[in-house]
Each structure stands twice: as C-alpha cells, then as structure tokens.
Amino acid sequence: MSAPHTSQAVVLRTIEYSDTSLIVRLFTETYGKVTVMARGARRPKHALHGVLSVPHRLAVDYRHKDGRDIQTLVGVELADSYAALAGDLARSAAAWLLVEMLDRAVQVADPLPLLFRLITASLEQLNTTSGDFTTVVHFYQLHLARQLGYAPQLEKCPRCGRQVQTAVLDHLGGDLVCVRCLPSGSLRLGRAALSYLRDLAATHISELDSLHPASGVRREVDQFLLKYLFIHVDGMDKLRSLKFWRQVRK
Amino acid sequence: MNGLPPSLNRIVTELSRFPGIGKKTAQRLAFHLLDTSRESVEELAEALLSLKANVRECRRCHHIAEGELCAICSDTRRDSATICVVERVLDVLIFERMGEYKGLYHVLGGVISPLDGITPDDLHISDLIERLADVKEMIIATHPSMEGDTTALFIAQQVQGLPLKITRLARGIPMGTNLEFTNEATLASAFTARVDL
Numbered sequence: 001m002s003a004p005h006t007s008q009a010v011v012l013r014t015i016e017y018s019d020t021s022l023i024v025r026l027f028t029e030t031y032g033k034v035t036v037m038a039r040g041a042r043r044p045k046h047a048l049h050g051v052l053s054v055p056h057r058l059a060v061d062y063r064h065k066d067g068r069d070i071q072t073l074v075g076v077e078l079a080d081s082y083a084a085l086a087g088d089l090a091r092s093a094a095a096w097l098l099v100e101m102l103d104r105a106v107q108v109a110d111p112l113p114l115l116f117r118l119i120t121a122s123l124e125q126l127n128t129t130s131g132d133f134t135t136v137v138h139f140y141q142l143h144l145a146r147q148l149g150y151a152p153q154l155e156k157c158p159r160c161g162r163q164v165q166t167a168v169l170d171h172l173g174g175d176l177v178c179v180r181c182l183p184s185g186s187l188r189l190g191r192a193a194l195s196y197l198r199d200l201a202a203t204h205i206s207e208l209d210s211l212h213p214a215s216g217v218r219r220e221v222d223q224f225l226l227k228y229l230f231i232h233v234d235g236m237d238k239l240r241s242l243k244f245w246r247q248v249r250k
Numbered sequence: 251m252n253g254l255p256p257s258l259n260r261i262v263t264e265l266s267r268f269p270g271i272g273k274k275t276a277q278r279l280a281f282h283l284l285d286t287s288r289e290s291v292e293e294l295a296e297a298l299l300s301l302k303a304n305v306r307e308c309r310r311c312h313h314i315a316e317g318e319l320c321a322i323c324s325d326t327r328r329d330s331a332t333i334c335v336v337e338r339v340l341d342v343l344i345f346e347r348m349g350e351y352k353g354l355y356h357v358l359g360g361v362i363s364p365l366d367g368i369t370p371d372d373l374h375i376s377d378l379i380e381r382l383a384d385v386k387e388m389i390i391a392t393h394p395s396m397e398g399d400t401t402a403l404f405i406a407q408q409v410q411g412l413p414l415k416i417t418r419l420a421r422g423i424p425m426g427t428n429l430e431f432t433n434e435a436t437l438a439s440a441f442t443a444r445v446d447l
Contacts, residue, residue: 013365019270045427050435053396054365078434083442086396089403096364241364248404 002063002072007031008079009060010119012103014052016042023070024052025103026060029116033108036062036073051078055085055099055123080120082127091126093248094137096241098122101141104235105148115147121205131209134218134249139200139208141225146201150232152176154198166190169224174231176224187227193220258284310381312357312374313342322346322355329353331386335378335405337361337393345391353389356381361397362404370404379408387415394421394439420445 007030015023022041026034041048051058061075085092102119106112122140126133145151157164157178167176168185179188189197196213203211213221230237252259258280266276283291307313308320315321322328322342332353336342342355358373382388390405392398406416422440423432432440 044424045431047431047433049433050394050439051433053435055396056435078438081435081438083438086399087403089400089407092396092400092403093364100365240367243367244362244364244369247369 002065004061004074005031005034005064005071006059006061008116008120009034009058010099010102010116010123011052011054011056011058012099013054018042020046022052024073026058027102027106027116027119028060028111029113030111031064032110032112033103033106034062034064034071035069035108036060036071038073038076041073048073048076051076053081055095056081057120057123080124080127082123084127085123090248091133093241093245094126094133095123097137097239097245098126098140100239100241101144101229101236104239105144105229105233112147115144118143118147125205125208129209132212134222135200135208135211135213136205138196138218138221138225139203139205141229142197142200145225145229145232148233150174150228151201152197152228154194154201157181164194167194169227169231171227171231174228176228187224189220189224190217192217193224196221197224311355312339312359313355314339327352331384332389333378333381333385333387334389334391336391337398337401341391353387358392358401361392361395361401363397364400373401375405375408378405382409382412382414385414387417390416390418394419 007028009026009028011024012027012033013025017023017037020040020042022038024036024038026036028034038048038052040046041052043049056078057080059077059079060073063072063074065071082095085095098119102115106115118140122136125136129136153164153176155164156162158175159177159181162178162180164176164178166179167189168179168182169187170177170182170185171187176189179185192214196211196217199211254262261280261283262273262276265271265279266273271279304316305314308315308323309318310323311320313320313322329352333356334345334351334353335356335358336345337358337360339357342357345351345355356374356378358375358378360368360373362368362370362373388409390402392401402418409416421443423429423436429437
C-alpha cells in the first residue's frame with residue numbers, strides 16, 4: 001500500500017532519467033532525505049518544467065511505498081526559487097556548496113526539521129543579504145556541525161578544561177583543544193577567529209550582517225570549518241562543488 | 251537464452267546501447283537489418299565507419315566538422331562579428347533550423363555543474379575568450395537552468411572590460427501558451443525579465 005506524504009522540501013539534486021522524466025533528491029522537512037521520480041517533468045510544457053531545480057524550496061506531495069528507494073512525485077508547488085542567486089556567481093556557488101554539504105551529511109529518511117530550517121534560512125539569507133555572504137556560509141557550516149552532534153568546544157579545552165585563548169585542531173580526535181595540550185598542531189585559530197566563531201554560534205542568522213571579520217580571520221575560520229567537517233562527517237571530504245566555490249572566490 | 255543466433259544477439263546488444271533504444275526496439279531494428287539487402291547493410295556499415303573516421307571537432311568553435319573547420323566557420327558569408335555560445339553541438343542544429351541567425355557559434359561542451367564536479371576548466375571557455383578580439387556581440391544561449399545561468403555569469407565575468415555587447419536569450423512564457431497553464435518558475439522568470447512597450 002502506498003501512502004500520501006506531504007511536506008516542505010529543498011531540491012538537493014536532479015538526475016535526468018529519460019527524455020521526459022527526472023529523478024529528484026529532496027530534503028523534506030517531515031521525512032528527511034527522499035528520492036522521487038517526476039514523470040514528464042522534462043517535457044517543455046509540463047507544469048513541473050523548471051520548478052524541480054537545485055536549490056528551490058517546494059511544497060511536495062508524493063506517494064510513499066515502504067521498501068522502495070524511489071517514491072512517486074504527485075504534486076509540487078514552488079515556495080521559493082531564491083531568484084537573486086541566479087544573478088550572482090559567488091552566491092550561486094555558495095548555494096551549490098551548502099546544498100551538497102547537506103546532501104552528504106544526512107541519511108535517507110532521517111527527519112531533521114532543525115536542519116531543514118537551517119538550510120532554508122541560510123539560502124534565504126544568501127539570496128537577500130547585501131552584506132558579506134561568506135559569514136552565511138560559515139554560520140551554516142558551524143550550525144550544521146552542531147545539528148549533527150559535533151559542535152566544537154569554543155570556550156574550554158575538552159582535554160584540560162582551561163579557557164581557550166588560541167585553539168588547535170586535533171586531527172586525530174577531531175576536537176578543538178588549547179595550544180598547551182597540543183603545541184604541535186598545525187591548524188590554529190587565534191583569539192579573533194575564536195571570537196568570530198563564538199559570535200557565529202550566538203548570533204541569529206538575520207543579524208549576520210553585523211559581523212565583520214577581517215579577511216585573515218575569515219581565511220582561518222574557512223579552513224578550520226571545512227577541515228572540522230571533513231573529520232567528523234563521512235564523505236564531506238569529497239565535496240565536488242568546493243573547487244568551483246574556491247575558484248569563484250579568487 | 252532467447253533462442254536467437256549469436257550474431258543476432260550481438261547486434262541487439264550493440265543497438266540497445268543507443269540512447270532511447272530498448273531491448274525490444276533493438277530486436278525490431280535487428281530483424282529489419284536481416285530483411286534488408288546486403289548492399290544496404292554494407293552502405294550502413296560504411297557510413298558508420300566513415301562517421302568515426304572523418305567527423306571531428308571544429309578547431310575553432312568545437313562544432314562537428316569534416317575538416318579542420320566546420321561548415322559554419324568556413325562560410326565567409328556568415329557574420330564573424332557575432333558569436334552565439336551554446337552548450338552542445340545539438341544546440342547549433344536547433345539555431346540553424348530557426349534560420350534567423352547568421353553569425354558564428356562556440357560550443358562549450360557542457361555547462362558548469364558544481365554538483366557533478368564540472369568546473370570552467372572542463373569547458374571550452376578559454377578558447378572562446380581568445381576568439382573575441384574582433385567580435386562585437388556575444389549571445390550566451392546556455393539553457394535556462396541554474397547551471398546554465400552560472401555558466402553565463404562566469405563567461406560574462408571573464409570578458410568584463412572587453413569592448414563587446416553581451417546578451418543572453420530572453421526567457422519566459424512560450425508562444426501560444428495560456429498564462430493559466432504557466433508554472434510559477436517560468437512566470438516568475440518572465441515577470442523579472444519583463445520588457446518596456
């Protein structure tokens with residue numbers, strides 16, 4: 001028996017299945033990551049033509065059958081196309097990166113409504129902010145790690161319990177520890193970078209424009225967050241969109 | 251084991267590798283070949299071999315050619331001050347069918363697709379830039395998708411400062427369609443790109 005499922009969703013990936021159909025990977029608010037078949041969606045005059053695109057936010061309606069890897073899409077309404085992203089190269093590169101990170105971080109059919117809020121709020125902020133949008137990417141990466149249960153300790157060293165002034169990433173344990181506990185560590189975060197990370201942890205996404213990290217701090221945090229996610233999340237070190245993101249930022 | 255002789259099975263397997271050809275269609279084609287005269291089959295085989303031996307990529311625009319340059323690049327009557335940038339060879343054929351365009355083309359060989367790991371380095375973008383010295387207008391005709399838009403923006407950014415007009419194909423409601431049946435994405439796109447009367 002198949003059951004009707006309805007949810008808000010973000011398009012993570014589309015794969016051309018035939019001349020007329022698409023396989024679409026969605027991150028739904030209610031059911032987590034789901035793959036659906038959209039029959040006829042590639043026909044030029046089909047109602048779904050152009051709607052099923054990364055990273056559109058949709059209201060979806062699909063038939064779910066237990067044991068099936070691919071469900072059947074029944075209906076879609078476009079909630080937000082994040083139209084401004086298409087007009088800005090760096091922002092669209094950031095959107096690709098955010099979406100791919102989510103796709104690699106979450107498992108199939110594992111509902112994570114807080115992560116859904118994180119991705120939609122981050123895409124919305126990328127789409128609308130007039131400020132430095134790399135803070136949105138950093139905010140997203142830090143909170144993604146937190147939601148997955150890998151929040152870095154930004155105040156006290158998890159080894160000795162002392163207040164952290166300069167932190168070092170322990171590549172083996174994956175923790176952020178104080179420099180006294182790991183003097184040989186290569187990836188260091190200075191006071192300003194730690195302070196920026198604390199601000200990112202405490203600031204609401206709509207207030208990110210108030211953060212103005214220096215370019216050196218941005219670079220330190222950039223390197224740290226990516227490495228941190230590489231260590232903790234399986235497959236994150238294989239991000240395909242990272243190369244383009246880096247190329248565009250140059 | 252389907253009871254077919256090995257030679258017939260072999261041709262069915264080969265034909266079913268073609269896009270849009272399933273096992274059944276491949277079998278139908280194979281039986282059609284069996285019924286066809288030997289001369290016709292030899293002609294077909296020769297045409298296939300000649301295709302692989304003679305058809306290559308145009309050195310200038312990456313369209314298909316039988317020599318160094320394709321028929322369009324070799325045609326001196328074409329307007330060499332206009333270049334239309336397309337994703338694939340098939341797109342050139344679509345524009346040529348339209349019959350309105352008399353300029354040259356440049357085939358990128360795909361679009362930037364970060365999720366597939368396709369970056370600008372994988373496309374014919376650097377040699378497009380080399381061709382722009384005497385060009386007055388570059389029409390970017392990538393498909394209206396996030397990937398197509400990203401590619402268009404990237405190219406536009408790379409040629410910033412060059413004295414040429416850069417245009418992008420208009421997008422919106424197809425001819426003969428009722429607004430009622432237009433989806434939200436297309437309507438939003440048409441609305442954003444609305445024109446003065």
